[in-house]
Amino acid sequence: MSAGLGEQRPATVRTQALAVSAENFGWRHAEREQPALQGLNLSIPAGQKVLLLGPSGAGKSTLLYALAGILEVDELSEATGSLRVGGQDVFTAKQPVGLMQQDPETQIVQSRVVDDVAFGAENLGMDPELIRERITPALQAVGLGALDGEHRTAHLSGGQKQRLALAGILAMEPGLMLLDEPTANIDPEGVPALRDAVLSAAESTGATLIVVEHRLEAWADAVDRVVVLAPGGGVAHDVDPQALFSDRQLRAELSAAGLWVPGIVPETTVFAGTPGVELLHAQDLVAARSAQAPKTAAVDLQIRAGAAYCIRGANGAGKSTLALTLGGLLEPSSGTLRASEDLAGELSEQPFSWKAGKLIARIGTVFQEPEHQFVTQSVREELEFAPRRAHAADPAAPAFDEERIAARVDQLLRRLRLEDLAEANPFTLSGGEKRRLSVATVLAADPQVLILDEPTFGQDANTWRELVQLLIEALEAGTAVIAVTHDEQFSAALASQELQLPAPRETSEATGRPGPMLDAPLGESWLAGINPLAKLAAVAAATLPLVSTMDWVSASVIIVATLVALPLAGLRLLSFLRRAWPLLAAGAVAGWGVALVGEDAGRILLHLGVFTVTEGSVAAGAATGLRAIGLAIPMVLLVASTNPSDLGGALSQQLRVPHRFVLGALAGMRLLGLLTEEFTTLALARRARGVGNFGSPRQRLRAQLGQCLALLVQAVRRASRLAVTMEAKGFGTGERTWIRSVHFGLRDLLVIVAGVVLGAGAIAAALGAGTFHLVWS
Secondary structure (H helix, E strand, O other): OOOOOOOOOOOOOOOOOOOOOEEEEEEEEEEOOOOOOOOOOOOEOOOOOEEEOOOOOHHHHHHHHHHHOOOOOOOOOOOEEEEEEEEEOOOOOOOEEEEEOOOOHHHHHEEEHHHHHHHHHHHOOOOOOHHHHHHHHHHHOOOOOOOOOOHHHHHHHHHHHHHHHHHHHHHHHHOOEEEEEOOOOOOHHHHHHHHHHHHHHHHHHHHHHEEOOOHHHHOOOOOOOOEEEOOOOOOEEEEEEOOOOOHHHHHHHHHHHHEOOOOOOOOOOOOOOOOOOOEEEEEEEEEOOOOOOOOOOOOOEEEEOOOEEEEOOOOOHHHHHHHHHOOOOOOEEEEEEEEOOOHHHOOOOHHHHHHHHHEEEEEEEOOOOHHHHHHOOOHHHHHHHHHHHHHHHHHHHHHHHHHHHHHHHHHHHHHHOOOHHHOOOHHOOOHHHHHHHHHHHHHHOEEEEEEEEOOOOOOOOOOHHHHHHHHHHHHHHHEEEEEEOOOOHHHHHOOOOOEEOOOOHHHHHOOOOOOOOOOOOOOOOHHHOHHHHHHHHHHHHHHHHHHOOOHHHHHHHHHHHHHHHHHHOOOOHHHHHHHHHHHHHOOOHHHHHHHHHHOOOOOOEEEEOOEEEHHHHHHHHHHHHHHHHHHHHHHHHHOOOHHHHHHHHHHHHOOOOHHHHHHHHHHHHHHHHHHHHHHHHHHHHHHHHOOOOOOOOHHHHHHHHHHHHHHHHHHHHHHHHHHHHHOOOOOOOOOOOOOOOOOOHHHHHHHHHHHEEEEHHHHHHHHHHHOOEEOOO
């Protein structure tokens, strides 16, 4: 291996535990009138473990971001008082800390599991040998020990990505660990192991630990202190953890404020309804997001009016995919899903075939990521949107009139505590507020089947109670509720029937589905072990001679050689064509264009109006098209056999390209590779909101433009969050080390020589065939 986990010069450092102090600290976000934090006075000694609590919207996440040094004061935002970490002001001194955010997707920087775990530690300049020693224990501690280190991070589930992010923090051993609901996306069985991994890391390093969680049971016995933020600002309580169990007055007060106090479950109406008519029937139903994507196990399910169903299973089992299929947003991979006449009415029995406006009046779906569903500029408009779309879908029998829409919206705003945010932009809400809004947008249309993906994530006890009560009322009115959830109390409150999906089978990279052109290699191959710079030099040596000539023979030699080399990259022809087809199509179009407008010579073959196709123009077109393909597809082979992280390491270590530029570009490439998936998810989410395939051509075009704008917004937001993750992991703060040392060996030299020989051979073949033609002659 030319790019391996070899020896490298040891470097610094061991981060010391960091103390935290706040004096009358306050923060107001841009575009918000009220501060997220104000009048905060708090002192946390170095090495202390603190559980940070507070009702939804109390500013817990904002405080963590501030401590991580990633909030920036500008003309729109405002900071008051002081906040220090390790004695340094958070707005003037940047110190790497271990920060875990709520969004799993933006916690991942690198394309392979082992590289992502090492990323933060490398940024801190740690000895590569020490980093390598920490990777396996960190993965085992978070429950990912069975994963191959070369596994692609793009193929992990949301919960697995959350575990991986924590593994990277454990490998860093930072002086301050800030965890924002670290167990929210983890199945209940995995919570104790994850918590123990965090506590073990804090104990072994002496790091200061601040954990934000709504649920207290997992952490209350393991921390030194409990701090409760007041919604209006400041600290409401600062107590010993045991007081959460023994102090009755405190327990009652915290419970009333919406905190999840151990042993206290919010009271709701007891639901004991009787299931009604069948609405959906699934038989041997298998769900998958695409033909190449992993499939769920086959399920049989009857969904009846007035009954609740809970989809459970380990991370990666396909719970969300099954929910989208039941919601008519994904076509079944196999098996059948039929809607009864009571649900479908005059429509087909296949929910996937229904138009968006018809679908939302019958089946409402709440996505796991709330931001995917936002389509307007204010909270109130979001709630009004679905009822109006359902109305527009069937003008002859409107589901809602304006008076009923207004009453329903006001009721939802009040009951889900969003009244003060009615005119706020949905994207500026806190995580818990966004979750409540996303559920409310679907409830507003009163669908007959309601599908929710982790609806109680990030909710305090009071908003949980209101949400559950609304769902119970929907059940009593005859709505069927299907929920993907880890929340056992939520499932019990709705008297849910449980559908348990089996754990996913572990798959290797060699047998995984083919990825996009900009992706990690498919598995171990001979070319994957070659220095990326050597492959780049070989491709340049082979293809640059084509720049000098316009003929089909030299280009054909390069194309054939590329196809012959596919086994060296572990690629089959079909897999290669999936990656290279855009370039092949472009070459064919270029060749046809030249054949139409090229210089006439020889026999006339075809008349096409103003165009005449002759033997000479066809020869020129063939030469042009093949030349374009010959220049392009060797680069596809290079990309398909080169992990971006390996290329970045080679550029930085051997060509001395600044690592900040290289790694930033690699992170951008990873997000770019996710845009297709993001666009597809947005299309599903907008269809679930009633946007898309109904109305005039102008309305449809407007819907498509809106989806493109939504994709741009999501890309910018995810890029911003990814930048936060990278900065919190010490990116660009100093000299960096690499666990993959890049070397240049004999095999690499042979590859370059092969490229030179191939390029020379292609020109020699053209000269021998008499087809060589200088471009500039």
